[in-house]
Amino acid sequence: MFCDKEFILIISFLFVSHVYCNEGQFSTSKRLQYKNRVKQMFYxxxxxxxxYAYPYDELRPLTCDGYDTWGSYSLSLVDAIDTLATLGNSTEFSRVYTIIQSLDIERDINVSVFETNIRVIGGLLSAHLLAKRMNVSVNSTWPCTGPLLDLAVALANKLLPAFDTETGIPYGTINLVWGVPIGETNITCTAGGGTFLIEFGTISRLTGDPKYERAALKALRALWSKRSSINLIGNHINIQTGEWTANDCTIGTGVDSYFEYLVKGALLFRHPELMDMMNEYIKAIDTHMSDGSGWFVFANYQQGRKTMPLFASLDAFYPGLLTLLGKLDRARETLYAYHTMWRKYGSMPEFYNLAQQECMQGREGYPLRPEHIESIMYLSKATDDDTLLFMAADIFDSIESCCKTSCGYTSLKNVKDHQLDNRMESFFLAETIKYLYLIFDENNFLHANGEYATEHRTASGSCFLDTGYVYNTEAHPIDIGSLDCCTSSPFDETSSDVFEKNSLSKEQIRWLGNILLNQDKEELHAVIKKNYSLLTCSALTFEQRFSLYGEILT
Structure with a gap:
């Protein structure tokens, strides 16, 4: 399909290297300058x-007004609250924390199960877990109780009926009063069925009620069970029959966050089987979907035959996922390839035909998506490569130049002529700006690597906060250590979904002794006796915690 793969790969590397080769080092003062400029962008x-838009969901930056999109939740406010925490604005965080406690979820409206989960429940949970850090007055039973946790649980309860299907894969739409709408389609995308574990698992760990995590795990396992003999999946599925209704496997559109939640779910909740699943998917993706030059194309999930030479902007999350798995060379190769497109257009079109080297007709827009920036953030944190900082500055300058209006920032209708659209999606506040800011703010608390922790006492004993954070697919950070604060094992021992006990086996102790080269055995055993979680132990660095399943982030 592509004539000279090695040549294309070399060209992409040379292109990116040449663009930034004369820039030198990204100085500390330049980093501070961009950090402040990103903060100005946010405000x-x-x-x-x-x-202009509150209390509507989103802003229309050309007409300077607002409108509702995903359920009339004042969505941009909910999505932005933890970005306020990221920027250290505890005063505004506290004000918004109080406001969103009054969200009305008792309304006769249909909402997206997927979007409500990642944006609203994710935002509520993140704000709940950041409340103490942001100097919000919390009660003695926090983080096991709290007004935003209560609201997240209530909203999750409204979504749960969507999971009552033959496969356990949820419907795409729910009515907040009546449940699944009459006549609702049985077809959903793969991501729409497999992107619940971070939010639902967090609720289960904080409340001790296992039903949320079980529902999310059942959906993930159901999708895995429907993979083909070559370990690929389609991008749309019938939730009752389990039959694929769209046979193209992609790494992005319709699938992306399913892959993301396998990896992050494994890390957050100690489910190694999920990491095993993702490793099998990666082998199949590399075999059947890679073009050999950093790009991944559509392929038939049964045959592995490449079907369309398309790049979708949602594909751009994949280098970040590869970084989390320790596959840094592959991540860099793909990220560099993707950035050549950003340099071509000053943005990234929704779909691009790699064979024709042209945007797909009707999909030329750029809706201020964060995925490319997200991957740069992960790889930059893992490698300290200044080239990635120049890339991030490049992206910031493009958005500032092309998308800024007097009333905010707007999407592009067409990346070729930079024609403006009239929409600022809430994820611009939640993800795009947050990831940009984190790239330039190297000392942000969200970069915690487990070296330090804050001990917190609850009725269940001690837990350790601020050890590290995992982001949901809307960039809402979840404090890993908080999940051990409220209960150690809410599932009964006979369940196949039993939570792992917060203790270390002899094999794990031996593994830790081998890997912690700079820590003597007596100190190691002292750490173990404190009953730290293996993934939240303050004695483990970020890189070591991510090596739990043999995938070391270096």
């Missing part, structure tokens, strides 16, 4: 939303 967007 221009956020203040414009408050002034």
């Amino acid at each position: 221009h967007a956020y203040d414009s939303y408050l002034k």
